[in-house]
Amino acid sequence: MIVPQYRPTVLIVDDEPTNLSIMAQTLKDSYNLLIATNGADALQRATADPQPEVILLDVIMPNMNGFEVCRKLKADERTQSIPVIFTTAMCDSVHERRGLEAGAVDYIMKPFNPTILRERIKRLFESQEDFVRKPNLLIVDDVPLNLEIVANILKGQDWNLYLATSGEQALEKTRQMLFDLVLLDVMMPGLDGLEVCRRLKSSPSTRDIPVIMLTAKTDPESVIQGFDAGAQDYVAKPFNDRELLARVRIHLDLRQKSEQIKREKEKSERLLLNVLPRKVAQDLRESGRTEVEEYEDVTVMFADIVGFTRQVAGLPPRLVINELNEIFTAFDEIATANDCERIKTIGDAYLAVCGMPEPNPRHAEAMLRTALELRDYLKRRNSSREPVVAGGWQMRFGLHTGEAVGGVVGIKKYIYDIFGDAINTAARVESHCRPMEINVSAATRGRAPTNFRFQEREPIEVKSKGLLPMFYFEGINA
Numbered sequence: 001m002i003v004p005q006y007r008p009t010v011l012i013v014d015d016e017p018t019n020l021s022i023m024a025q026t027l028k029d030s031y032n033l034l035i036a037t038n039g040a041d042a043l044q045r046a047t048a049d050p051q052p053e054v055i056l057l058d059v060i061m062p063n064m065n066g067f068e069v070c071r072k073l074k075a076d077e078r079t080q081s082i083p084v085i086f087t088t089a090m091c092d093s094v095h096e097r098r099g100l101e102a103g104a105v106d107y108i109m110k111p112f113n114p115t116i117l118r119e120r121i122k123r124l125f126e127s128q129e130d131f132v133r134k135p136n137l138l139i140v141d142d143v144p145l146n147l148e149i150v151a152n153i154l155k156g157q158d159w160n161l162y163l164a165t166s167g168e169q170a171l172e173k174t175r176q177m178l179f180d181l182v183l184l185d186v187m188m189p190g191l192d193g194l195e196v197c198r199r200l201k202s203s204p205s206t207r208d209i210p211v212i213m214l215t216a217k218t219d220p221e222s223v224i225q226g227f228d229a230g231a232q233d234y235v236a237k238p239f240n241d242r243e244l245l246a247r248v249r250i251h252l253d254l255r256q257k258s259e260q261i262k263r264e265k266e267k268s269e270r271l272l273l274n275v276l277p278r279k280v281a282q283d284l285r286e287s288g289r290t291e292v293e294e295y296e297d298v299t300v301m302f303a304d305i306v307g308f309t310r311q312v313a314g315l316p317p318r319l320v321i322n323e324l325n326e327i328f329t330a331f332d333e334i335a336t337a338n339d340c341e342r343i344k345t346i347g348d349a350y351l352a353v354c355g356m357p358e359p360n361p362r363h364a365e366a367m368l369r370t371a372l373e374l375r376d377y378l379k380r381r382n383s384s385r386e387p388v389v390a391g392g393w394q395m396r397f398g399l400h401t402g403e404a405v406g407g408v409v410g411i412k413k414y415i416y417d418i419f420g421d422a423i424n425t426a427a428r429v430e431s432h433c434r435p436m437e438i439n440v441s442a443a444t445r446g447r448a449p450t451n452f453r454f455q456e457r458e459p460i461e462v463k464s465k466g467l468l469p470m471f472y473f474e475g476i477n478a
Helices: 017-027 039-047 066-075 093-102 114-127 144-154 167-176 193-202 220-229 241-275 278-287 317-337 363-384 421-431
Strands: 009-013 032-036 054-058 084-088 106-109 136-140 160-164 181-185 211-215 233-236 293-305 341-346 349-354 395-409 415-419 438-441 452-456 460-462 466-468 470-476
Touching (some): 009 039, 017 032, 054 066, 066 084, 066 093, 084 093, 084 114, 144 160, 144 241, 211 241, 293 363, 293 421, 349 363, 363 395, 363 470
Parallel strands (some): 054 084, 084 106, 136 181, 395 438
Antiparallel strands (some): 341 349
C-alpha cells in the first residue's frame, strides 16, 4: 500500500490562465493544489473538503477583487485562520497596507520568480505552528477624547489599533475584517455597548472575539448586565494605564491560545479525514468508537495498472512512487467529486466504493461516472507528456454491485476497510477486462441509467462464480 508523504494543500486563485500555470508548475511537486479562477469559486473551495492551508490570492480580478475575497475569508470562522498571500503586480505601499488590513500575511510580486515563490511558501509552512498574526484591536467610543486616551495608552505595542465612534460603525468594521479584541464603551447614542456586544456574540463570525467593556458605571447591576451581554471583562473609567494594558495583554494571550488550540484541532481533523471516511471520522470524534456496518447495496470499483511489475522493473523507485502518487491523487479528487470513497491503494491497485459508509441510492451511476472520468484522465495524462513507460500507463477497471461490510481495522493505526462478496467479484470482473476498458457485472449494469451505453459480452467463467455475464461500459449518451 502506498502511503504518500503528507503534502500541505494550497489554493491558487487567479483569473489569468498563464499565472495559474506558472504557479501550479512551480508548486505541484511539494503541495496538493486547488485552483480557482474567480473570487466566488475561491470562497467555495476554501470551505470545501479538503480545505486549503494557505491561499495564494490575486488582487485584480473581475466581479470580486482579492481584497474583498480576503475580507470575506477573514469574516468566516471556517476560513479566518487560513493564511492569505496576495499575488500582484501592484505592490506599492497603499496596496500593501490595504492587503494587510484585509488580513493577508504576505505579498508576492508578479512576474513570479519560482525560487522566491517556493521559498516564501515553504517558510510560511515551516513557521506556521509558531506563526501569530499581529493582533487587531478595535476601540469603540462616541467621545473623541476617550478614543484618544485609550489609543495613547495602547499605542506603540505589537498590535494594530482601529477606531470606531459609534456602535453601528463598530459592527460594520467587524464585518469587514477580523479583530482579536474589542474595547467597547457602554453608554453611546444609537446602539449602546450592551447591544453591540449582544450582536457580536450572536454572529458566528464575531462571537469568539473577546470584548472588554469601558465604562464609568461599575455598580454590580451594570457589571452583571455587561457579562450577560457576553463581555469578558470590565475596565472602569478613568483608566489606569497599567491595568488597561495588563487586561488587554491577558485577553490577547487567551485569544492566541484559543486560536492555537482551534488550529491544532482543525489540523487533527484534516489528518483524520485523510485516512477515514467523513462519517467514520465523525463517529470517532463524537463517541471515540465506530461500529462495523453491513451494506446490502453498494458499488465497488477495482482498478490496477496493466503489466505494472514488468514495466517498473528498470525504473528508479522514487520515479515510480511519484507517478503513482500523482495518478492516485487525481483519482481521489475525481472519486470525491462523484461522492465515491477511495478505500485504499495496494501497490498499483486502486479500490473505491460508493454507497458506504454514507448511503447513496445512485451509487452505481456515481461509480460508473467515476470510472469513466478516471480512464479519461489517464488518457489525457498519457497524451500530454512524455510517458515513463512505453505507451503510457494502461489500467483495467472492474465494477460490481452487491453486499459489503465496512469498519475500522486497528487501534493505534486506524484504517477503514471493506470486505465481502462485492469486493471479490469486482476484482474478478477487473481481471477479465481489456486494457483501458471498464468492465462491469450484470448487477451494476442493471442499476445504470438508461442513457449509459454498454457493450454486452459473452458470459465468462469466473473462479468461484461460474459463468458471469459482463458488459463493457462505453459512455453516456447526451
